[in-house]
Amino acid sequence: MKKIVLVLLVSALVIGCKDIKKTEVLGNEPAQLFFNGDILTMDSEKPEYAEAIVEKNGKIVFVGSKDNAETNYFDAIKIDLKGKTLLPGFIDPHSHFGMVSNTMGQVDLNSEPVGTITNIDDILEKLKHYKEVKSIPDGEWIYGWGYDDGQLAENRHPTKKDIDKVLPNNPVYLQHTSGHMGVANSLGLEKLQVSANTKSPEGGNIDRFSNTNEPTGLVQETAMYPFVRLMLEKLASKQEEFFDTTQEYYASHGITTAHDGMTDRNTIRFFQSQADAGKFKIDLISLAGYAELDANLKDSTLQFKTYKNGFKVQGTKIVADGSPQGKTAFFTKPFLTEVPGCTHDCRGLPSLTQDAINELFVMAYEKDNQLFVHCNGDATVDMIIKAHENACKTLNEPLDKDRRTIIIHAQFARPDQLETFVKYNMEPSFFTNHAYFWGDVHVENLGKERAEFLSPMLSATRLGLKPTNHSDATVTPIDPIFTVWTAVNRVSRSDTVIGENERVTPYQALKAITTNAAYELFDENLKGTLTEGKLADFVILDKNPLKVKAMEIKEIQILETIKEGVSVYK
Incomplete structure (x- = not known):
């Protein structure tokens, strides 16, 4: 598997985006005619290719034969793809841009x-090296991210005693x-006043600790919220410093629309300020946090579902349960x-x-606010279905109104719950990277039957749903090509297939990050x-995912990312 995360953060900065603002290039620009490659339109149930595609002023103005393209746009700049593959730009269905x-x-x-962590x-x-290299004084907070107890030799979480050594x-x-x-x-x-006397x-x-009432240092779910809230406050001053590098990192993976899966009001204001200053090279969609739902709905300055200079707040994120590998x-x-x-x-x-969930659903549905609900376990999905039914009954509205309530992860949704999604016009956003990263862990923790039905993309597709597939970065790295690979192969770290019957075709996997992603975000008339007439958001790959061996998909390289006709990564 490709080395990811920090190496690419640096390389994206070094070789990534041209420093061009979209607003500076739109106008009566020459058309660009792309030809001589696999131009996969994603505009049908089965794969269809076009000989040529023409972009002008940020929009797609022609899709069809090369001869007609050259006749109608004889003065266009011709771009020879030389056998490479051109697709719609990838749409990130769910990650955490800010994180x-x-x-x-x-x-x-x-x-x-x-x-590189093994123990x-x-x-x-x-941690010790970081304090020394960064010359961090005593008393200042130090934060780390990404440790996985299941991948440590000790097979446990570190404790406060370990870190204190x-x-x-600090x-x-x-x-x-x-x-x-x-x-x-x-x-x-x-610092956060957590002691032996603090109740969960x-x-x-x-x-x-088993022999005392002393905290080990591990805080789970709502117990961790004060720590995360403080961390975000401490790191807020660095938002602008890292903003460009982050969007360049997304663009380096073919993403033309990024996602921030839960955004507080201050960060929403920061993102909008960056957008209004013309600093966006790709689009960014945020979800507001459910704790601020009432204030957000009453805020006349916050316009949901509307792009402004490449940024929009689409809806509200609710966290309804925890992590399957974390057993919450x-x-x-x-x-x-x-x-x-x-x-x-x-x-x-x-x-x-x-x-509490019922109250949030009624509040959001009354204002036509789209909900995105984090659900991993099937019991939580039951709770969400009940909340949907209650809200529709309370407001006297049909159960199948086109709200597109999105079940984020839906990792272990049961077959009967997928059928309910169809009836109620709800959509799942799956997370097949789990098959690779934690598939073996899920078999151990949940048993083979439950584990093999994780992120059931094929079952959902056959029912007529429009599932998406995401990285949930920082949980797993941003890499849409890798999510295609995991959806197609469902192979774990130990090379075990986790749910062979839920493997999808490469085309179905691509729809999850193009067509279906646009639909779930109400962008189907703009993108995907x-x-x-749609935006000229393209990604160019060195190979066609439909024409390589399934296990080789993850080796496909992003050659160029184009946002509204402008190259933002090459």
């Missing part, structure tokens, strides 16, 4: 193939790769292995009560296919 940016101010604690001593050495005088918080938990050292716990909050867990996702049947902080009937944690 990706924030990782640039943190210690990288990822295991292979993303990073807890590696983590401690990296190397950083006793408050420390290490974010788990799932994004649903983390570990603080003694000083970090003290509703929807969360403060892990304890909420299931109807228990985990098969030991769960921290639980001794009996360990089925994970809903992040919100049914009443190579169709006359």
